[in-house]
Amino acid sequence: MSRTFNHSIFHHNGDSVFKGKYLSLNVIVMLFTLTFAFCDVYARAQGISLSENNATIEKILHDIEKQSGYGFFYKKQDVQSVKPISIHVEKYTLVQVLDELFGSLPLAYEIQGKIIAIKRKEISSIPAQQTAQELITINGVVHASSGALAGVSVLVKGTNKGTSTDGTGNFSIKVLPNSSLVFKSLGYLEKVIQLGTESATLDILMEPGMDNLEEVVVVGYGTVKKRDITGAVSTVKEEDIKSMPIVALDRALQGRIAGVQVTTNSARPGGSTSVRIRGTGSINASNDPLYVIDGFPTGDLNSINPADIESIEILKDASATAIYGSRGSNGVVLVTTKRGTKGQSNMNLEAYYGIQSLRHKIPLLNAREYAEFINEARINGGGQAYFDGSSADRPLPSQLGEGTDWQDVVFQNAPIQNYQLNFNGGDSKTQYSLSGGYYGQQGIIVDSEFKRYAMRANVDREVKSWLKVGISMQGAHTNSNNSRTETEGGASGGVTNAALNFAPVFPIYDANGVYYRDVSSLNPDYSL
Template structure:
């Protein structure tokens, strides 16, 4: 077994250092006690990084430092941090470790840096014992020696000036080291100073209204940067009714929803695409059924009796019936929110206008794309209800408290003892399911400088979480544009849609037996699903106080199928009179055929109660 042996000189030095540390600590404690000043609570055993973080929060300033500078430094358990100004606290805290704090600007930001001092080394011929300082400065000197021996290379001081496109200084520009939170801001003249760890550091300059710029320090100590205005958002084109305009020239209140936001989530109709994505636009779902519609309010409701719905304009043609529009065909949605919309569309635009622009072809090679997604919808949480045994105990207790006899007394098969019952029937599990949802679209676009086209076919299928509820949509769209002459343009937008879906009976209609969800919550858990002959179990006795039907019978035997066939077409002619002045005329049609089939079989309570009319 090997043992670690230290040289005699090392043992002597360690012993001497221990004595000097003990002596220094006793002197520091004696001085603190003799002065009788108020002392802040000790930061015992904390890392230097944690103490600096606490000071930053306490004084509400930013203290910036490099990780390698404070790495491995722990405050001794017997040290005390005096209360008072932050500058004095930092000085007393950092001095023992050869560190200093420097104020950067008037915002009271501090940066911790290592002073450029040479390491303490014994002079030639000087004995090692002479390295021991006086008792008063023992702790500070020894700690400084330890930090100097392990301190990283000194930081590189970089300064410069940030200017705009005209050479003026930009105040408040963020100057941050890339990949970290270490940085500073420029002063009123656009000047800055920052310490970086090495020449490979990259600085990021960012300011509101200007494009961000990166610059590597390299061997430079002076780094000047000129920022360029960011005109991307100001040059964005917005549809405003008569045509398009740059966002920088826009004076009205307009909210825009782009294609990226529209395709972010699977949605059945374009009204859901605006939900939570347009300021001042409130979208509330009227129904959770597959393909259910929504109510849209732009800056609230403006009338009590009249309609508060906005006007929908698709490719320049006013229309309704948004469920038949394929959201994958939409390029952008603009919402005109202020009163200026009435100058374009009259009183119809008093509640706001929703402008929908579909995708059109661009000159170039033919582009074929296929978009698809698939998902599953489930019930987030079922309502907790009593099982069969708990329900029987509850009914018996209620009857006894009312002065009667227990109902479940074991006298018949329909009235067994509660102890003989188990979980019973979970009616919510019988009517709810994991419902798939899927969407597919195949599109082709392209053309030349004179003729452009965009054709797409879409299929959307959403199954409801209630049995036999669903919504399906088939769409075919063609957008054609043609430059007849250098000044005359013509175009055609045409869409055919076929939608069909079955709406589950969810409304509560009194004597009609109630909806499927209300039945599932009200039907007793001790009722079976089917009778012995396979028919639905029905109970109209005392335990069915609401008179609801078997929930599974409501879901399976009541259908309400709606079918819509729609043709939406719009053509236009556009003539350029002079540059910037166009004459445009358009005409279109919106043809819809809607059919609804409702049927209730006699296997359901509602169907059996209908009177039979003889021929």
């Protein structure tokens, strides 16, 4: 019985390669992969030739990729921390090249299928002979103005290796050259010391870090000094919010508050997140926290310009959320926006612009390879070859070229930009803060975007010594256009899934200049 196929098949010499950067695909992809054991054996045994002088590790890895077909997975900072090296090999196997490259470096590799994972060598995993040659010994004493400090953590930055000071504040540790030591102790500021290439003796002076207890924290009933707080309250400051471009304030909480789970539901432009402060307490009702901005509850987080935020406080326990009643049962996120200050008037302009792009395309068969595969599959199933040259829609495989790569049709390089203008100032009686901003983000999928136009005005006036009035106004307009990317099963479950499944032998447009639609038996899911 003849069988038909509606899936584009991945080329057996290509696999998805991840190089330690986050992958900005907003999709769930169903992969249908052909694996041949002899291909892997051949790739590892084929000859690799390199001739590089003072080249970066990244360039050498790129050359190995092109010759071997293997991909590398690594943290960029691990590779960039290694100085340029020289390597000269002629027709070496893949394993021989990797042993030659990483033998004298503080990096190790592991081959998993077609991916080669690279990570820093653990000190304990370095051979004894190499350890004696490369490790340096760092001795030292840690003290404060009051005397020696015992129990100070001494960690090698970027690793889990470390030690602690003894009763007299002394420590000793063996590390790789050019490492950094991090000194931590409760009640003192963290200190980072960059080491050189030689053994050394350090004298570390720790500075008290108790000033943060004087910070004022916003709670449900007003403000209070951090040292006087008895409930569970956490704070995200303005500098943390500005450390990376974000579309909404919930993104600023991600990875910054202990016990608060922030999960990105969708990476589409303006996509939402799931915030859980006190876990999941209900199956049917909402588990989202209550968001309060300058005292007013809100639900549309995309309407708030993150550049207007001065601080975010998270109220976790029952005593801190009692003022909000049942609405605060899942925790409360208090947002304080910027207000005017006494003194000279200021004007601040902030802007950034960037480009988002697809990190890696899935390697698929081109039109000729696809036609050959379909013919072979039909013949193996007892049928006749589909692409037999009998009509214009069924040419011979040799008459086909690359065809249509539907990923190139669907994906694009997408700009992201943000502009913010703020005026603030005031005198002893009146303070003001006026701001306007524009945020625009194109999606890497064509025709997906998010735009926001926002304005905010905060004005405070001291009428009497015992009376202060103020006004907070905000206006925002958002516009979003999202492509359907969710996968619901079948070949038509989302734009990305369709781009991977639609046959490369089909053109983008038909003879009439409209989008092509297949009505043949080759793709029955798309037929009329």
